[in-house]
Amino acid sequence: MPAIKDYTPIVGQGVIDELYLLAEKCKDKIVQNINSTSVGGGVAEILLRMIPFLRELGVAVRWDVIKGDEKFFTITKKMHNALHGVDLEITESELEYFLAINEMNTQEINFIGDIIFVHDPQPVALINKKTQISKKWLWCCHIDFTEPQENIINFLELYINQYDSAVFSAPSFARKLKIPQVLISPSIDPLSDKNKELPSETILKILEQFQIDKNRPIVTQISRFDYLKDPIGVIKTYKKVKQYVDCQLILAGGGATDDPEGLKVLQEVREAAVDDPDIHILFLPPASDTEINALQVASTIILQKSLKEGFGLTVAEALWKGKPVIASAVGGIPLQITHKYSGILTYSIDGTAYYLKQLLNEPEYAKKLGENGRNNIKNNFLITRHIRDYLLLFLSLYYDEDIVHL
């Protein structure tokens, strides 16, 4: 696990010094994170990375996990899907059970923190404890709130509105709430296996392993095999361009083997690619971070032709590697790419093919896009910015004014 000082060569001493200045102001507070799982899932991943950094900066942080049985997590999974806009019914008795499990956890958890930082909907009703113990309460939403089902969001808002602040990861997730809402974008870790610099031998070895020709242009999309990532659209795009430019296509990603839809998509993608040996379909096992890193670094152009996207961290990863990226203007992607400046934003297969051909034919322009993209990620989407936002978030609980002199 890297230490804070390891990030100095990347972001500069000034950024690291400011983290220590901010942390100093948070030193008398205990921050208690509460979520529903200690392993797997995005929230656990974020906490596993952030907590050691916050502790190294001198902030007292702890992490508690709520308990629940299979019935509870089946209900919260339904909630999760409903918040993503899936049309399904959650019954009154299911909501009552959800609240009962939250109440049981309210009794069991030792609320030792000065700031209780609750993540995602599963433990949202712990806020009922607020009337007894006061403290400052934060609720962080890590999921897409663009088109939630009304009845479930109305139910959750009864609880969300009791917190002191809510945190969302994209502007479009904001709602008309009675409490302040903070925007904290996700981040990538430049020193993780997926993003750290690799020796060229490692990259070459991985290209060899997948039988990819390092001497011809490589166009890559990294994503799980899912209709929303439009892998068939990527193949159609490539085929339009291949008539004019001799290039290769890599579609690489993982996916749960017990996900019937994922396997169906993979099958369709393989069928669409069957007549072209320059299309490489790579179904990667979990823990393939180094392979993904190498494929991104070796690519000439990266595509992210998603039809829907949360934040789109694969775009940030590609931009961080200085790669020219052509991506759909959906979800959090426009936050990362300014069209024709730090990448290309597109809306169709034809548009994507047009720009792909242009960037393959104009490597100097493509290179400039990649450089600007890397700078944007460096300034706004690395883990150091994420830590700074968390520290500011904690402090914001104690100040209402727009300008705060600390």
Added chain:
Amino acid sequence: MPTPFYFKTGLRLIQLLGIRAKNLQELLDGIETLPLSSIYYHTHRLLYQQLALYPEPPNDFAYWINQSLNIKELGEAMASVNIARFRYVQELRNQFINILNDYIENENPMTIAPEGQEFHFMKCQTFILPTPFVADNIDEFIVALKRVSINALYFHLIESRLRLQNGVNDFSCWLRNIGEEKAAIEIERLDPYTITLEGLRRKLIVIISKYACH
């Protein structure tokens, strides 16, 4: 004995207001009614987030009008508002209101942003912190100027002048206090909205170094 210059830094937390606009009238309504910290955020975000020159309109309003409503003439009018000449955010707000009002009255635009491309109003809360850097004289000032973070530069040159309503950037103010009127004026003449912050740092060092030697 003149007061030393205490370098500070400003760090911003972005707040979502939960209000969105899908056409020009709704944009105007937001600009008229939302807090000044929202106007400040949408006109300065690109400066401190990019920390580099940007080819797009320098404020979110102009960018959205251009990109999502595709009204180029109005986008250009909003983009060309010279933020450097305003001393108060309220004046800046009034300028945007006038431009939008004129356009809406004359053109009666019906354009609606495509779904998913609405304008989301936000604001920022700025936290101002002392840094360890202090200067008693010009030589020490230059040494510190080379080392402070880009956020500190942004705070003293831009945020302090406009948002804290000091009217003048902090560097010019201090230089004037120590009798360096010419240096103060030269720095006031810099347009921080058309130079990158690292570029500004280099220019500041050149300007102030001239006066350190005399």
